[in-house]
Amino acid sequence: MADTQLAPSRAAVLWRVAKEHKAATLGGTFIVVLVLWSLFGPLPYDSAATDGSASRQSPNATHWFGTDGIGGDVFSRTIDAARIDLSLALAGAAVALVIGVPLGLAASTKGRGSQRIVRALDAFQAFPLLILALALVTLSGNKLYMVVVAISLQNIPRYMRLLRSEVLALRESRFMEAATAMGATTPRLIFRHLLPNVWGVILVQTSLTIANSIVVLSSLSFLGVGVSPPTPSWGSMIREGAGNMSSGQWWIAAFPGVAVLLCVLAFNQIADAIGDRTARSYR
Template identity: 55%
Template structure:
């Protein structure tokens, strides 16, 4: 036969680079916006010139509403809300992302163990059920209170309460992938168990895992804020969004809304950005969509 691949044209049509770039931009707008906001937060936290020292209260300007000097106003000690909202990202974001990464590192192997058929998988799953019976936020509070208000313990608490998500997602994804034809094919060609695991199963869950890291980081921001709010974890004078919201909570009733609302908005924006990044990552790794 002389007719061959020539009559089955490859589906990837060559397009102009500009229109291709534009298509990517449009499809990945969420990833780009979320990523820029997050890096904006971090860059600002470390490099933005601040009008006031975030650690230096001004007793002469207590609970001032937003004005031309203090754009976001001041709190009841005379701290500048803008400066503290910006520098809070120095601790909040790295802790959240670090905790999420740690829970990924621990959660993936546990999830893989849970996905095996037999006693080990069953034992891991029952252990997970028992563990999840605890209210996780209270567990986080207990960890930080018992082990001390150190940053490592906050990261540890975040990691521990996020591990179950990673385990469950990795397990359910891997369970369905194990039934897939290409895994059967790999076994038919003599692939060992570890090759199946690392070449065929894990790469096909990488997209969803990365997305989950972003979601876990978003959850971690809430946890850090909640911990600070009840006075454990990052506590004043160290700046943290949660602690700021807490310190301003009492003033809201008397009309001084700015102390809590600005750090609250920062939390919302950080979480939305992380969710945008998660969505974008999942799209990028979705193999059902073509490259172009």
């Protein structure tokens, strides 16, 4: 009897990917730990608590990341800021995904509607999007839902262009021609043949979108819009600490800045791992 080779389990595949992409594994672990700690983990101090007698203390055994100008514990505020910053970044990326993917699919058709979508996209990208986001959030009175709208507006065009280019390339492939010749309906072509072949690209873009959303959100907070004090956010913490850098109190801005850097690097590494795995699956 011939030997049969069993397909590897999902756990085995994940373990192999984790070993091949150690940077992505470390990045994913960092994100998971940061999210769980910010949501459920104990903090040394209340992130909203202040102590004027302990202001601007350098990192020490009591305050691991030091204290800010009003005596707030920088470590507790940095961890707590992850809760709101990552939540808004994920929400903005989700909205961009839900809207951008269908529009990208629609723009890949051969009708007049697709040309109108492409022209509208070109006109929209002529605007400086960060300034548009800044105006939207400011006019709304720093409403958090408008922050999500601003982040999604930054990233919807990226999904549209990516999906349109990928789908246009796939439409010329032989398996699509065969499916069309066999009478496959449009929904079947989309959900059975197109989306499964671009899902890896969508996941890569989603990871990059989350990284970009963190940068946009931090930029808005740094400019004074978005998350309002006393709620901690990385951008506002960097803004508050920037004025103290010249006097040697580097820790107030440095640690939230490092948090932004590590999160962006983590999601970029995850995107690289997904992209590499997707490319191998098509070889």
